[in-house]
Amino acid sequence: MEKGEKVGHDWHADVHQALHDARITVVAYVPDGGHRRLIELCRADPMMRAVPLACESEGPCLLAGAWLGGQRGVLLMQSSGLGNCINNFGLIKAGQFPFLTLITVRGSWGEANPWMLYMGRRTRPLLELADFHAYEVDAAVDAAPTVTAAAQMVFACSSGAGVMLTQRLFGAKRFDQ
DSSP, rough: OTTTOOOOOOHHHHHHHHHHTTEEEEEEEOOOOHHHHHHHHHHTTTEEEEEEOSTTTHHHHHHHHHHTTOOEEEEEEEHHHHHHHHHHHHHHHHHHEEEEEEEEEOTTTTTOOGGGGHHHHHHHHHHHHTTTTEHHHEEEHHHHHHEEEEEEEHHHTTTTEEEEHHHOOEEEEEEEE
């Protein structure tokens, strides 16, 4: 357990509440184990529409359309999907659309899958290259406040931000069991 965490603390519920408080109504996602509980909470929330995507690259376009329709959205994805979005970040920047993404970052703390190392190490640099703010969350106690701060900035300033949820927060997958 990390410093500042509560035993049995449900950071997913806190993040869901932060999204709800930020008036997020569209939740785009590609199924991901690290986001599974958050996706379940969003799907059960009558104020949110959870939209499964075939590919992460659909997310920026969907959220731009949601914004044009008067809705706020978030994209939930894994770091391996970030590269799929790069081209569509041009739409976000050119249209000055607010863009919020929560990214489970694989390829670091306790990673056992070498395939995940490449994008895990490049998540922050790619977000910054896209001119998005990059926030990192290692502890459950920091998850909701970080999402709240990122959402405030994104929607108040029509900017972009990625909240990187690290493996210290959600745990590394084990392949030897």
